[in-house]
Amino acid sequence: MTAEQPDPRRWLTLLAVMLAFLPVVLDMTILHVAVPTLTQDLRASANAVLWIIDIYPLLMAGLVVPMGTLADKVGARKILLLGLVVFGLASALAAFSTSAGLLIAARGLLAMGGAMVMPSVLGIIRKTFEDDGERAMALGLWGTVGAAGAAVGPLIGGGLLAHFWWGSVFLVNVPVMLVVAPACALLLPKGEATVPGRWPIGQALLLIAGMMSLVYGIKAGFGAKQPLPLVALIVLAGAALLAIFVRWQLRSRTPMLDMTLFSHPAIVAGIIMAVVASGALAGVELTLAQELQYVLGKTPLQAGLFMIPIMVAAALGGPVAGTLSNRFGLRSVACVSLLIAAACLGALGLSDFGEPGLAVPALLSALGLTLSIGLTASSIAIMGSVEAAKGGAAGSLEATSYELGTGFGITIFGVFMSAVFAASIDLPPELAPPLAEQASRSIGDAFLVAHGMGGEEAAALIGAAKRAFSQTHTALLSTAAMILAALAVAVFFLLGSYRARSSPAH
Template identity: 70%
Template sequence: MSAPPRDPKRWLVLVAVTLAFLPVVIDMTVLHVVIPTLTQSLGASGTEVLWIIDIYPLLMAGLLVPMGTLADRVGNRKVLLSGLAIFAFASVAAAFSTSAAMLIGARILLAFGGSMIVPCVLGIIRRTFEDADERAVALGLWGTIGSAGAALGPLAGGGLLQHFWWGSVFLINVPLMLVVAPACYFLLPRKEATTPGKWAFGQALLLIAGMISLVYAIKAGFGGSKPLAIILPILAFGIAMLALFTRTQLRSDNPMLDLTLFSRPAIVAGIIMALVATAALSGVELTLAQELQYVIGKTPLEAGIFMIPIMVAAAIGGPIAGWLSNTFGLRRVATLSLLLAAGSLAYLGCADFRAPGFDVPAALAVAGLTLSTGLTASSIAIMGSVEPEKGGAAGSLEGTGYELGSGLGITLFGVFMASVFGRAIEMPPDLALPLAEQARRSIGDTYLVAAQLPGEQGAALIAAGKAAFSAAHVALLSVASAVIAALAISVYVLLARYRPIGGAGH
């Protein structure tokens, strides 16, 4: 049987859909540097600020799979163009929000549009690149956009704030959408092979309710922001909804999501890689930024410059992963990249950031490169294991892994750091108990308490906080290294029989 003809516009299609993906990724991180200014401008409370930040990834985690399966039913082109329109409108609404409630509403719309864009982008790449080797390269370039966008978010937000008001960080999406939407309209084929059957709206509601409840309960539980009396019922509700959704899928003649996808080891391996690698990358970057500023005393700009190696290496890891996978095989590349990532994190745990020399930037670059390679390998494994008409559903599963990894990774890393920090810090003598309890919460609280104390006592508390945070950072990197090493072994086993659909594989 002869291979289907290759689309002569396939690389232009790749450019268009990856650019459509860029604003979605930027919006995941762009608010990190804008929050202080935004809070003052809108008079937002602490609870409102948390919802402004969390509502976007929370809803995305719940909506990605339903939107991906919808795209498989009605076509990626229709859903993608609708998502671009919603995202552009929501960006304008967010930019000109006059209250915290209005901004939260706009962020809900942004999540709705973004959840339509992400699985469609991956589904279109799967349909456009039938050849497995070309698809690996295409997914590598897509991964570069994802890594670069996440790194660009805080930098773009900080740069815009120096010259414009906080809403400008959302308006930057609009010109790009005005270019990308027409390009997608004309480049993407109007006729697509779709999955038969109707999209089950009731099943989608079960999945959305279950995922959002489960993720919220986990984040709130580990973050300690809500009492157990509130968290446990939400957790139970989420588990019940997901159990009912699973039961419905298994019994339905028209299931919304093909659960047999989870019987394919490469897809399971890809989802786990996406979740763990994203969690490690986001968590390590967050704690490293705190170490550089709180312990070593670098300014935010100096800390950003220090972290350039991990950001740049992460951005170029995608295409390198595609080429390496085609040359040496996905199983070897995925396993070796994760083992090298584990080694680099273990080394960073023992390194002296005050005298970095050449070895610390090199280790940071290795960590960024190998974790990014692992993320691209997860895309190749997932998208190479499904037929083109199931690309949207598979892409949504991968996207859910990214969202859960990013959101839960930061939460879990933060809770781990706080726990180790609280036990490691040695309080100066004669410090009042309420102040000591506050100082144990985090190194940020340590600095706040120290500002209220006399000179020598305050300096002693800060010194104790720095020592405790460094100890916690070492423990965190050691645990992250062990987890990724264990993941490498699991991936090696799960990818033993991997053969991509559309190519011979390795």
């Protein structure tokens, strides 16, 4: 805590960065309810759909650390405003895409804009709030935007799809950016401290190449879309590039990333929490969106309304996490919230969404609240462990964790979903082998095959696909529950010695 009076404009600064962060986090989940619609309109394969969804978080994972360090060099305000412009332009391109390939490219450009925004937001919050209690509350409010934005994404997407085409889920970002960018330009202070020295472009390119190679290799390996020797070569190449990057950081006088950050157990705990919790949330939302529409026949809007309990509860999680962590300690709050979230997922895996009653909305509410608390706890652990001068670097690590978690969560859930679905579906015996192979890939592919057929054969295939997906959702949610429970145990030990760092002097 500093002896100086805190900046009276600090809460306006927080409002500005929350406005900037909202469109970025909305774009992570707003597409989920549009997946069935765009799959049919673009005739996208299951593999193309996975790329459309997770190219955004996976590409961001390679970009946020370089962008976070660039923000420390030239100023977070400049990088933030540039990112908002790029994000708006990419949204317009995505809205009017005419093929799956073009949409994937537009989502990649969206990732570039988002990678500029996310670490800048966290770095500005860290530099603005030196008091431990105020920082916890500020990160809690920021966490509210993140969790509620991710949760409200399907609802907004469903509302748009009820009246417009699937591209509207991207086009909505354009008018939002026309309001948010000028607001940030006015509210964010122009004068800010920066780190001297040049931005090491060579280190940035090495990190991006290493991250993307490793991520793509793991994704291709899980998806079994490439020969195993090629996958192994890509993964090894990515790991080798990252090893060279780490060695470079340890020897360089001007490293891009301060590797000593990883010596803080609380930062490691925060990174693991962010990866696993965001991955579980993204994968669960994708699973629910598909079951509600394909199996239960709900419209995108009805699917979004079904998820309102998650949205409302997640909006409360951020400030609740800040208040509880100040009172009971971060360790207790993080562990208990993760255990409750695990129990909720396990119960949802055994629930019948066709007859939800009061139990399913209550479970969804508890899940949204506890996962939001867990994600905010990861922010408090990471940002509270560093001095303000390293806020951008710490923020980029957290942003990378979120994006890796979301990307891998969707990829792993998607691949697991396809594997369980293929093993569970009982295909009609009269289905031709090529069609049977396609129909067993995913419930979306099964519906595509059925639409090309007619009469009783189509009805039999759709019925078999619905039954298989219901079994799939039980396996997915139960597995996610066990992963969260294991995470709670790991976090208990990693946060054992956590102490917030309140000033640069430390």
